Amino acid sequence: MLWLISGHQLTVSEISTFCIAASYLVALVLEAIRPLWLARARYFLALSFLVAGIVAHLLYLAFVARGAMFSGQGVFVSWADWSLIAALLLVGAATGLMIKRPQNTVAVFLLPMVLVLIGVAELCKEMEPFKGEAIASWGFVHGLALLIGTVSVGLGFSTGIMYLIQSNRLKNKKGPSSGLRLPSLEWLQRFNREALLLSAILLGIGVASGVILGAQPGKELSPTDPAILSSSMMFLWIVGACIFEVVYQPARQGKKVAYVTLANFVFLVLVLTLVLYSGHAGE
Template sequence: MIQFLSGISVTCFVTSYLVALVLELTRTWFEIPVRRIVILGFTVVGLVLQLAYLILRAQPDGTTEAGLMATWYDWSLLLSWGLAACYLFFLLRRPETTVGSFLLPPVLALIALAIYVQDSPPFSREEATGIWRNVHAMAMLLGSLAVLLGFLAGVMYLVQSSRLKQKRAGRGRVRLPNLEGLQHLNRRCLYFSTIALACGLFSGVLMNLNRWGSVGWTERGVIFSGILLLWLVAATLFEIFYRPSRRGRKVAYLTFASFVFLVLAFAAVLTSPHGRGLPDEAPSSADTSISLNWKGTR
């Protein structure tokens, strides 16, 4: 399997994106019955191949002191993958739109930029650790903020819904946004928190690989953060594909559950070595038992 994946090249996912772009651009010229399915298929294939390519590039081999995923080539490919993932989201959310005509050309342009800067010198492991630590901290902060904001929007939604049923909305000094606006805010917070926390966990893995050459998968903080992300992904997919969840109180309840998972994750992080900022010499023995080891000297 690894040998098969090692054969993936930039050409593979570029071709997938190009086919999807051509199909998007020819929407107004002629009609193909299965066009949307084909576009979706090539987009997913391109994303999977590009992700596999990036993961293989992030595998430590101990032959260099350069940082993992710490070149302008890697950053350009990561940015292009993120933009392609956004296109997939819009494709699933609004399949009738033609946003691919606007999103896919920048994706291909970023890949071309990556090829252009491929020979740029990489950051050292120390520099890479600092970069990914900053990305990790900012992404987790923004993701947690989005979960909290979604929770508060859900509370306001339920309060405003109750006031409307009792015909008290707009009376007195308490004036809340309308239900439609609160529902949209809830939904946006759910989407944003999922993306931000995914970026936070991904950057955290790369930070630890650059720092120690391993990831403490068994730490409470890591486990509960992973559970929080899995819940957010499931809630987001549920909201996208199950249309009744977009109306009424269902989105508010989803953000309530997300807030509960966030509190549990924070409690786990703050009571683990990860949250207490232990020295960076090496991960605990429990962590190294199932970690990705960096071969070679440290």
């Protein structure tokens, strides 16, 4: 935050992913200690750290994009950049929810995922950037749809966890505690469903654009490629869950949607791991 206030000329070396993660970590700690420190000052301090982190995050990505443009590479064409953009979208959602629902503890469930994504970005820093079609138009659609779909699955996962905790608390007749005030079950269920539908649509676009990419002349993507196989299975699973939800009304209610979004997340982690290690994006 200090270098943001001082206003001196920034260089990319001065904003590291460590600075960004540290801002989010402080915000997470401030949100987590809500039971011990209820004052409004804590809320505003946490929000300030989040906003400072977002500004640093945006500046960092802008520097990365400028560097890539100067070197003639495509913009945001590496796993590290992809993870950082996903983290930025998630932290944006966390900040928006924190402003819209200041009485609720929401950021505590989203920020750990943001930190994990920043950690993944750091681990993938040395990996080769995507090449060829991966950065051309269909490749861009493919990557972007899967990126937003991943964020949507992540949001569904965290609201699913919140739903299960809230439902469990209410079943056990626990009143609202000042420390952990979750949104209502009705809101969580609606958010959960919307996240599920959005992820189905985006993953559908991702898979379809992947098929188009694979059908291009000179391209020989094997259907037995573990990344293609697992992401297709995941897409089918989500579509199946959505159809089941529309057709069978009880599936729309309560814990069932929450369990589906948790399963989606586990699936997603598996798919991303396979994609990462199969070198699929590089092809």
